[in-house]
Amino acid sequence: MATGERGESGRAAAPPKIAVIDLHKSFAGREVLRGVNLEVEAGESLVIVGGSGAGKSVLIKHLIGLITPERGHVIIDGEDLTNCEPARCLAIRRKFGMSFQEGALFDSMTVFENIAFPLRRHTRMDEAAIAARVQECLALVHLDGTGGKATSELSGGMRRRVGFARAISLQPEILLFDEPDTGLDPITSAVIDAVIVEMRKQLDVTMVTITHNMQSAFRIADRIAMLRNGQITAIARPDVFRSLADPYIQKFLAGEPLEEEVA
Amino acid sequence: MSAEQTQASGVVGVLESVGRKSLGLFEEIGRFFFILHATVYWTFRRPFDGKEWLRQMVRVGVDSLPVVGLTSMFTGMVLALQTYRGFERFHAEGFVASVVSLSLTRELAPVLASLMIAGRVGSSLAAELGTMRVTEQIDALYAMATEPIQYLVVPRVGATTVMLPPLVAIANGLGIFGGYAISVALMGANPVTYWEKTFQYLDLNDVSSGLIKAAVFGLILSVTGCSKGFFTTGGAEGVGRATTSAVVMGSVVILVSDFFLTKILF
Ligand SMILES: Nc1ncnc2c1ncn2[C@@H]1O[C@H](COP(=O)(O)OP(=O)(O)OP(=O)(O)O)[C@@H](O)[C@H]1O
Ligand SMILES: [Mg+2]
Numbered sequence: 001m002a003t004g005e006r007g008e009s010g011r012a013a014a015p016p017k018i019a020v021i022d023l024h025k026s027f028a029g030r031e032v033l034r035g036v037n038l039e040v041e042a043g044e045s046l047v048i049v050g051g052s053g054a055g056k057s058v059l060i061k062h063l064i065g066l067i068t069p070e071r072g073h074v075i076i077d078g079e080d081l082t083n084c085e086p087a088r089c090l091a092i093r094r095k096f097g098m099s100f101q102e103g104a105l106f107d108s109m110t111v112f113e114n115i116a117f118p119l120r121r122h123t124r125m126d127e128a129a130i131a132a133r134v135q136e137c138l139a140l141v142h143l144d145g146t147g148g149k150a151t152s153e154l155s156g157g158m159r160r161r162v163g164f165a166r167a168i169s170l171q172p173e174i175l176l177f178d179e180p181d182t183g184l185d186p187i188t189s190a191v192i193d194a195v196i197v198e199m200r201k202q203l204d205v206t207m208v209t210i211t212h213n214m215q216s217a218f219r220i221a222d223r224i225a226m227l228r229n230g231q232i233t234a235i236a237r238p239d240v241f242r243s244l245a246d247p248y249i250q251k252f253l254a255g256e257p258l259e260e261e262v263a
Numbered sequence: 264m265s266a267e268q269t270q271a272s273g274v275v276g277v278l279e280s281v282g283r284k285s286l287g288l289f290e291e292i293g294r295f296f297f298i299l300h301a302t303v304y305w306t307f308r309r310p311f312d313g314k315e316w317l318r319q320m321v322r323v324g325v326d327s328l329p330v331v332g333l334t335s336m337f338t339g340m341v342l343a344l345q346t347y348r349g350f351e352r353f354h355a356e357g358f359v360a361s362v363v364s365l366s367l368t369r370e371l372a373p374v375l376a377s378l379m380i381a382g383r384v385g386s387s388l389a390a391e392l393g394t395m396r397v398t399e400q401i402d403a404l405y406a407m408a409t410e411p412i413q414y415l416v417v418p419r420v421g422a423t424t425v426m427l428p429p430l431v432a433i434a435n436g437l438g439i440f441g442g443y444a445i446s447v448a449l450m451g452a453n454p455v456t457y458w459e460k461t462f463q464y465l466d467l468n469d470v471s472s473g474l475i476k477a478a479v480f481g482l483i484l485s486v487t488g489c490s491k492g493f494f495t496t497g498g499a500e501g502v503g504r505a506t507t508s509a510v511v512m513g514s515v516v517i518l519v520s521d522f523f524l525t526k527i528l529f
Contacts, residue, residue: 031529066402086306094410101405104399118407165405176406 008109015078017042017174017206018163023062023072025055032058033069034230042050045200045207047217049252050227056210057101060176063208065089066095074181094122097167098176101210103159111138112147118170132246137165142188157184164192165238168199175199181216189216196220214253218242238247287307291512298490299482302420305413312418319422323384330383331376338371339363339441345451355399356452360460363442366467372434373473374521377427377480385488389509391401393512394503401493416436416493427481428474431519435470438519472528479524484513 016039023036032055040046050056061067065081074081076092085091097118100252115134120123125133135190138144141161146154154162164180177196181189193216199205200220211217217224218238225235226249234244242253252255346362381439394413395401404411439461446452491509 061402064406064428066405090408090410093405096406098406100398100399100403104403106400107398121407121409211444237401
């Protein structure tokens with residue numbers, strides 16, 4: 001299996017942080033991903049947009065190896081995540097933080113314990129340092145004082161924000177956010193965007209965010225990618241993306257209905 | 264469609280459903296051994312989560328004690344009652360004690376205790392892991408570089424396997440006591456001779472084979488429960504299905520493997 005330098009012409013000298021090569025995945029005979037190719041540079045903030053059910057969540061789960069593709073590869077820092085020893089896979093995943101679309105909080109734990117989980121698992125921080133970091137993360141997402149709550153007491157938007165806080169608590173190299181701002185009021189949504197923009201300033205954090213909110217996509221993205229019909233049909237810097245001629249993208253940006261339906 | 268065609272498609276339909284059923288069975292067996300293998304693999308890898316093991320051991324062992332104890336005691340009592348009534352007919356009442364102690368330690372205590380635990384623990388393992396699966400908590404564990412087999416399955420399977428033999432040992436004692444109490448109090452057996460007869464034909468091997476069985480049953484029922492939960496699909500309904508079939512499958516496999524184990528351990 002080819003790993004390491006891929007030596008593509010026209011690319012920056014540094015190898016991509018994440019490389020997705022010809023990814024195929026179907027569920028019950030229905031092809032969801034049909035040959036996705038994608039590269040994310042180190043330190044880049046990529047936003048993936050696309051219709052509901054287009055396979056964005058499926059794609060982002062492939063990036064961290066939660067789903068095994070039928071065909072294709074996901075290369076993280078030159079290592080193939082689709083083809084590695086279980087223990088090695090775990091080590092690669094340590095570079096990631098991910099927030100799930102529905103939160104995926106551990107319901108046997110409190111909010112505090114959820115956010116502390118990766119810290120306790122992967123660092124030697126003492127309890128005081130962990131508590132401080134958890135408070136800091138909760139404050140970032142405007143949820144101070146909810147640490148003692150059970151996850152079942154939270155609203156949907158609160159769950160999503162706790163999931164977001166849990167993803168960033170360890171300050172990983174790669175962050176994956178699956179619709180972090182869906183179901184949030186515009187102000188709280190802007191708060192999440194601000195946190196992402198703040199993290200984007202740190203040069204070594206690579207981010208992939210899925211969102212339906214085009215406003216926030218333009219705020220947080222270095223590049224925007226459109227996933228449609230199981231492929232990346234367009235990928236461009238925000239200003240370029242805005243003026244792409246593709247009629248689907250124009251309808252998507254304008255929020256207008258489409259005559260021909262997606263397969 | 265002609266009659267012939269209908270008939271042919273009917274046959275194909277039957278074959279198809281038989282094929283699908285047996286494929287499903289193979290899949291089930293494959294999952295069982297996948298979880299078993301992964302559990303063994305991750306048991307001997309760091310980090311070792313002692314606190315979680317302890318928590319699960321309390322959950323399996325201590326919390327199951329009342330139900331297992333009651334089951335076994337009443338089984339011993341019924342056994343004494345029944346054998347007494349039977350043996351009385353050919354004046355062999357003296358052997359009631361031996362029958363009670365032998366059948367309890369070799370067979371009834373391990374099997375009945377395991378079936379109770381399959382209902383109590385196997386189902387809750389399936390429900391717990393199944394819920395975590397459908398709410399993506401298992402994915403979240405992976406995403407936080409935590410192997411769910413190691414974090415969730417190893418302590419649960421380990422605790423169940425480790426706790427079943429002591430549970431069965433206690434069940435043995437309570438069952439024998441139940442038989443003793445009934446025989447002495449209701450049937451007028453001589454307490455001293457009853458006590459003697461209890462241990463006269465009882466080998467260490469009888470007890471230990473029962474305890475080995477118990478450990479194997481514990482392994483089987485917990486791996487079944489975990490594999491049902493781990494591979495749950497289909498939301499809340501799927502969790503319900505996983506829970507039910509964890510108990511049914513766990514119980515059936517316990518009873519089937521009981522036969523073969525008895526054959527091996529004589
Ligand atoms: N585990 C699964 N089993 C079967 N089908 C699945 C599974 N996961 C996703 N799918 C299917 O894949 C398709 C894409 O789903 P996905 O969740 O990726 O959509 P999405 O782009 O994230 O949509 P949304 O914006 O609504 O979250 C859907 O048609 C869905 O039914
Ligand atoms: Mg989604």
